[in-house]
Amino acid sequence: xxxxxxxxxxxxxxxxxxxxxxxxxxxxxxxxxxxxxxxxxxxxxxxxxxxxxxxxxxxxxxxxxxxxxxxxxxxxxxxxxxxxxxxxxxxxxxxxxxxxxxxxxxxxxxxxxxxxxxxxxxxxxxxxxxxxxxxxxxxxxxxxxxxxxxxxxxxxxxxxxxxxxxxxxxxxxxxxxxxxxxxxxxxxxxxxxxxxxxxxxxxxxxxxxxxxxxxxxxxxxxxxxxxxxxxxxxxxxxxxxxxxxxxxxxxxxxxxxxxxxxxxxxxxx
Numbered sequence: 001x002x003x004x005x006x007x008x009x010x011x012x013x014x015x016x017x018x019x020x021x022x023x024x025x026x027x028x029x030x031x032x033x034x035x036x037x038x039x040x041x042x043x044x045x046x047x048x049x050x051x052x053x054x055x056x057x058x059x060x061x062x063x064x065x066x067x068x069x070x071x072x073x074x075x076x077x078x079x080x081x082x083x084x085x086x087x088x089x090x091x092x093x094x095x096x097x098x099x100x101x102x103x104x105x106x107x108x109x110x111x112x113x114x115x116x117x118x119x120x121x122x123x124x125x126x127x128x129x130x131x132x133x134x135x136x137x138x139x140x141x142x143x144x145x146x147x148x149x150x151x152x153x154x155x156x157x158x159x160x161x162x163x164x165x166x167x168x169x170x171x172x173x174x175x176x177x178x179x180x181x182x183x184x185x186x187x188x189x190x191x192x193x194x195x196x197x198x199x200x201x202x203x204x205x206x207x208x209x210x211x212x213x214x215x216x217x218x219x220x221x222x223x224x225x226x227x228x229x230x231x232x233x234x235x236x237x238x239x240x241x242x243x244x245x246x247x248x249x250x251x252x253x254x255x256x257x258x259x260x261x262x263x264x265x266x267x268x269x
Contacts, residue, residue, distance in 0.1 A: 015042075020208045045203055071213075095240060099135065
């Protein structure tokens with residue numbers, strides 16, 4: 001995206017990533033951690049807010065809570081399909097990362113005792129025990145790399161999340177640790193992530209809609225079933241930027257930098 005110029009000055013184009021999580025704290029081998037939402041410029045999000053507000057206020061009016069209840073309880077909802085249509089009209093991009101519990105246990109949790117014996121600090125261990133670290137690593141880098149190639153250096157990315165997330169402290173910590181590990185990305189990010197509610201930031205309702213259906217689809221697939229819902233089919237037609245990611249054991253090991261750490265910490269012979 002080319003920079004906007006006015007009176008000879010370059011104006012920063014602000015892109016916003018609005019995300020919600022689904023599945024945090026679940027421990028079964030078939031469970032997964034989902035971080036999902038939508039991405040676009042502030043102008044597109046403003047257009048989204050107007051359309052979403054109008055749809056919420058159609059009779060019978062919906063609050064944030066009643067919208068959440070509707071999308072979970074009523075399958076093939078014509079009304080919810082209208083909200084998905086608004087997302088497409090606003091040309092927002094969907095993006096997501098999934099961390100399967102089994103992959104996380106095998107690649108990360110199972111390795112911690114070995115690295116603790118090698119002398120890895122508890123602070124470093126605490127970082128990799130935080131799924132949000134890996135989620136931010138994947139989702140932000142996947143946005144910034146294409147932005148680096150296509151956008152002006154002055155463009156910024158702002159992250160907005162649902163402050164009702166139970167592990168708010170872990171989210172903020174995961175974000176900070178990601179910045180420490182990838183300092184070259186820090187300049188492209190507009191401060192720390194902003195926590196808000198889905199009453200005030202309507203984009204968070206969109207993120208919850210997508211995260212819930214994506215999680216449901218993955219759980220159904222793990223049980224050999226299909227997630228059959230016209231709303232989910234419509235969500236899948238929204239363009240991705242740059243894609244949806246399911247992290248493998250290999251991905252998680254690379255992000256944790258286990259090989260490099262073992263080389264550094266292993267006793268010299």
